[in-house]
Amino acid sequence: MSNSYFVNIIRFTLLVLVQVLVFNRLNFFGFINPMVYILFLYWYPIKENRAAFIGLSFLLGLFIDLFSDTMAIHAASTVTIAYIRPAIMRFVFGVNIEFQSFRLSSSTKAQQFTFLALLIVVHHTVFFTLELFSFSNILLILKKVLAIGMASLVLCLLFSSLFSVRKE
Structure with a gap:
């Protein structure tokens, strides 16, 4: 248990630092700032306390x-995806998540990709809708969700493959 807490604290801290110090300063094509801190919500253990997870998601966003x-x-975007994460997991993984032995690493690459992509799309949709908050900007919201979502997805997949535990 303490190892899991330690790993989550390290992930939380490093993802906040990397996001704030590196990715918030990048501007690809003048408007693309990838959001890699979403990986914390992707990597967080499935069977942990849900209230603590939503609280940590709020702190991460804050x-x-x-x-x-x-x-x-x-904060609003991270709490939203933390709240609907179980529904997304049931959609992607089916009833497999109900079993005690289920791990994200034991699922297929396609399921992992779909799960991460859905987390990013929901996060970015909430984020840019709140940021622009106008129906007249719907095309700009879609443009940002697609462009920044693709950049975030590529970088999250890169980080996920770099820092994943290899099974031999």
């Missing part, structure tokens, strides 16, 4: 907001 000056938009 820390990103404090350093990014975005007025709690990240």
Whole structure:
């Protein structure tokens, strides 16, 4: 148990630092800032306490907001995907998540990709809808969700493959 807490604290801290110090400063094509901190919500253990997970998601978003000056938009987005994460998992993995022995690493690469992509799409849709908050900007919202979502997905997949535990 203590090893899991330690790993989650390290992930939380490193993802906040990498997001704030590196990715918030990048501007590909003038508007693409990848959001890799979503990996914390992807990697968080499935069978852990849900209330603690939602609280940690709020803190994660709040820390990103404090350093990014975005007025709690990240916090709202992370809490939203933390809240609907079980529904997304049931959609992607089916009833397999109900078993005690289920692990994200034991699922197929296609399921892992779909799960991460859905987390990113929901997060970015909530984030950019709150940021722009106008029906007249619907095309700009879709453009940002697609462009920044693709950049975030590529970088998250890269980080996920770099830091995953290999099974021999």
